[in-house]
Amino acid sequence: MWRLSFMQEGNSELPEKSIVPVFDPAGPYAGSITILSWILITMACGVLLIVLAALWVALFGGERIRKKLGGAKAVWIGGIGFPVVVLTVLLVYGLSLTRNLTEPVPRTAMRVRITGEMWWWRVAYLDGQGRPAMIDANELHIPAGQPVLLELESNDVVHSFWVPRLSGKLDMVPGRRNILPIQADTPGVFAGQCAEYCGGPHALMGFVVIAHEPAEFALLMAGRRTKRPAGSAEGAALFRSTGCAACHRIAGTDANGMAGPDLTYAGSRRSLGAGILPNNRGTMMGWIGDSQSIKPGNRMPPYKMLSAAQLQTLTDYVRAQK
Amino acid sequence: MRLLHALTLLLAMSCKPPPAEMQHMPQADPARGKAVMERVGCAACHEISGIRWPKGKAGPSLRGFADQGLIAGRLPNRPDNLAAFVRDAPAVVPGSTMPAMPISESEARDVAAFLYAGRK
The missing domain is CATH 2.60.40.420 (Cupredoxins -  blue copper proteins)
Structure with missing residues (x-):
């Protein structure tokens, strides 16, 4: 999925071309799930090998061993005893391993x-x-x-x-x-997906999670709480008159539409269109101008009637919202 | 007859230098150019050969750009012009709707090389 490549800026851990990294936990919750996944995959491979071996014996094995394998005893042990023991052990182990996912989190947690x-x-x-x-x-x-x-x-x-x-x-x-x-566990940028x-x-x-050092995070949130209306008056007027405000909210202004994504901090976002594009002036213009060619079927109409100057003014206004 | 064919071919070739030669960029790397374009999202506005998604329609299609006449209807389609344009369009073509993009000069050359490498 190349569209994640833009998330790698300032995140050198990610490989040059990454797909959504599924087996690369960055915290305790993903960690226990990843361990359990590897155990399940390993055991499934083991069982597959046993089944394939039994199939080979059934097809090409000697008379005596086939008779042994076809007996009631083999069915009781291999068909009932083995799965019951293995699956019970696995269930108990799996539940205790992933217990942290259901344990209560401190009341002070965000x-x-x-x-x-x-x-x-x-x-x-x-x-x-x-x-x-x-x-x-x-x-x-x-x-x-x-x-x-x-x-x-x-x-x-x-x-x-x-x-x-x-x-x-x-x-x-x-x-x-x-x-x-x-x-x-450490600061970084993490991709998500529906x-x-x-x-x-x-x-x-798509979705983007950004983890910060706690002090840096507190600073970011404090800055957001004291946010004042930003951007040109011309841009604000255009935001109203072209109908953007009917679906999008910008805190501190009279734009209070709730149907679409809140744009109060749109200019500081790392991605555009729900985690699918890098957020810069060019992509924002492309999105406003014709988001349907980027994300067909999404609920924002294309704004092809805007002049180039209007598109630029509107883009700069939205980008000023940080 | 064969001679006539050869002459016609020769005549055709003398009209216009082969694009591959005119747009030759020995120091630029098309593969790197593609990675740059994906990083900054050029395809949000442009359809580009070799990039499957998105195929933005806010700007013109750039498929097979080697055959394109003028850049933005103003500049001769040469590597130096193209590299300068993709990096800072308004500076090269005043009034351009395309904004300056966050890429370096060498990245811009890679982007130009990738655009020239694209087939229709």
Whole structure:
């Protein structure tokens, strides 16, 4: 998936061309899942070898050994005894290994509500009382080395939240709130992806998690809390008159649409279009001008009626929102 | 008859130098250029040979750019012009809608080489 290549800036750990790294845990929750996955894969390979060997004996083996293998004793041992013992051991071990995923997280842990939408993510940082304190979209900032609790919800169909390096995948079911802990041990950028088919552009429903040093994270959040309206008055007027404000909110202005992603911090986002494109002036112009050619079927209409100057003004206005 | 064919061919060749020679960029690396284009997302606005997704329509298609006449309708389609344009379009063609892109000069040459390497 080349579209992740833009995330590698300042993240030298990732290889030159990376697919979503599934077996490369960056925290304790993903860690236990990865260990269990390797054990399951190894054991499945072992069982496959045993079955293939038995098949070979059944086809080409000698008379005596075939008779032995076809007896009731072999069925009792190989068909019932062996699976019961192995699967029971595996179940107990697997549950204890991944216990950390269901263990209670400290009450002081940060909570974020992430709501699946067709085909993006609504992000709400919650305060101590569980009320949304800051709204963002498609990107999550977390402090490194601490567990963060995610409340996963959906506004339309079933989505599945998955950032493979930070935790397991968990469905977002309409009308339910599922809790998923995530943690990154060190600062970095981690790609996510919707893992449950949710319609047309499902494959282009990505997510970005950015883990910071705790002090740096506190600074970032403090800066966001004191955010003032930014960008030119001309841009703000255009944002209203072309209809952007009907779907997009920018805190501190009268743009308060809730149908599309919140753009209060759009200029500081690492990605565009829900984790699928790098965020720079050029890609932003392309997205506003004709997002349908980039992410066909998404709910933002193309704005082909804008003049080049209008497109530039609008782009600069959105990019000024940090 | 064969002579006539050969003469026609010779005549055709003398009209225009073969694009491969005119657009030869010995120091640039098309593969690196492709990686640069993916990193900054050129395809958000342009359809580009060799890049499967996206195929943006906000800007013109760049498929088979070696055969393109003028760059942005203004500049002769030469490697130096193309490399300068993809890096800082408004500086080279004032009034250009395409913004300056966050790439270095050598990366811009790689991008130009990749565009020339693309087939229709």
